Amino acid sequence: MQARPQTAAALSLCLKVAMKFQRHNAIRELIGHSLVANQDELRRKLRRRGFAVTQATLSRDIHEMRLSKGPGGYSLPNGHTNGSAIAIEDDAPPSVSEMIESFGLRVQQAMNQVVVATVMGGAQPVAASLDYEEWPEVVGTVAGDDTVLVICPDQRKAAEVESRLRTMLES
Amino acid sequence: MQARPQTAAALSLCLKVAMKFQRHNAIRELIGHSLVANQDELRRKLRRRGFAVTQATLSRDIHEMRLSKGPGGYSLPNGHTNGSAIAIEDDAPPSVSEMIESFGLRVQQAMNQVVVATVMGGAQPVAASLDYEEWPEVVGTVAGDDTVLVICPDQRKAAEVESRLRTMLES
DNA sequence: GTCGCGCTTGCATAAATATACAGCCATCAT
DNA sequence: ATGATGGCTGTATATTTATGCAAGCGCGAC
Incomplete structure (x- = not known):
């Protein structure tokens, strides 16, 4: 049985920062190992891993992580396809x-x-x-x-x- | 005085195919040598070069040319990034x-x-x-x-x- | 000559993404 | 204790991109 995703709104700021950091790592893992065609798909995949955030947050994550979107969906900077998990x-x-x-x-x-x-x-x-x-x-x-x-x-x-x-x- | 941009609608299909080919080359040139932040900016830059098309056409061009959009704007396939063309x-x-x-x-x-x-x-x-x-x-x-x-x-x-x-x- | 097909493109709109605004919390300076 | 600041996030909406539909054209089959 999967852990219930904990929404960001319920957390203190300190935990929020840590959560964001973990979420970025999860994004790298997902993008490096599977095709992520759009932000809604990324949101759903993250939710399955326990990260419940909205499309707006992911848009900011994508910008901050300098990800690109191309024919193969989202990718890491400079085509880096093997983020560390x-x-x-x-x-x-x-x-x-x-x-x-x-x-x-x-x-x-x-x-x-x-x-x-x-x-x-x-x-x-x-x-x-x-x-x-x-x-x-x-x-x-x-x-x-x-x-x-x-x-x-x-x-x-x-x-x-x-x-x-x-x-x-x-x- | 610049040549008047000739709209695609006014052309025969044969000329249309040739125009599309030239436009793709112009897109590669623009993306390789300058920052193109969005499709409207690309549309305006192409218009200055004599290619008058709409955003919808450029969206199809971008898809067909397998371009990516990232923090540095549009880029050519295989991580060919702006500034390094x-x-x-x-x-x-x-x-x-x-x-x-x-x-x-x-x-x-x-x-x-x-x-x-x-x-x-x-x-x-x-x-x-x-x-x-x-x-x-x-x-x-x-x-x-x-x-x-x-x-x-x-x-x-x-x-x-x-x-x-x-x-x-x-x- | 007519019809069907394929290609290119524009228009209008659906879908996807970016962002203004505001709330919440921790931290810091006063 | 209070106010200012900064970071994170959601909501609602603005902006950007993708696409359904249709028009126009050339070409080949009949």
Whole structure:
């Protein structure tokens, strides 16, 4: 018996943010593994997975995730057809380690910043996981499509973060 | 004085087929070289080139040509995106110089960072070209819609990058 | 010569998508 | 405690896109 979809209106903001993050992951999974012809179809498929939102929310998601619509339905940025479903399956916010293992390519420190190169479309999940874990050495993150900029208070802390992230890359 | 656009209704079928073929070529040209946000904008741009058709016809053209619509407007099949049509024709990835000439507006250094202001939608192609060329002075880039943040290892290298990009802007 | 078929296109409208407005909640500054 | 701010979302509607229907034309079969 499936879990009852919990509407977004019933949640606090903190849970809403987490819900949105999970929903985006579910969207990547759906779009990467099946044909999604329109927003209503996406809405129905998400509802089966426990995400009950309206077409308006999905329109905003699609815009924020920079998805495209073409002859094959919706697709990930730059035709990326294999989004990662790893975080989705855990039914929990993804850890930095998992995101780095899934999407990370290269880590490099520059002054008080750490630049994380990811696969296309992987920057957002990596940045979100860093935001979620709230490392004291991280002031904030900025994510593009395939690059995350991690801002640290000073160079020493940036070196710590770089070392930690590099260790995750190599595991 | 521009040639008066000849409506499709006034043509014989033989000419109609030829017109359609030419119009498809014009659409590829427009989509490959400029941002086309919606079908009405495409209709107006085609009209300036002598092709007077309605939105309904363009919708069919788009479907038949298997075009996609994404954050950067319409694009050609296989993720051929705006701003990179030049590279497609050259059969080579776009150079930073070409992208800066096409989309760059202003360059400014800040510590170990260089901020590049671009036209709307131009940040992604500029960032992608920088990623592709792998300048040793560039640790990474993060692109918004009209701004690219270029991260350098230190201030001296950022000054070098700023100088180089500024020279490209001025050519 | 007539008829049927296929193609292209416009008109009008259905369907799909984007967005203005407002509500709710958490956070922050005062 | 209060007000401002920001994020998320739904509702209703504006905007954009897709399509049913029909017109016009060329071509081939009869």
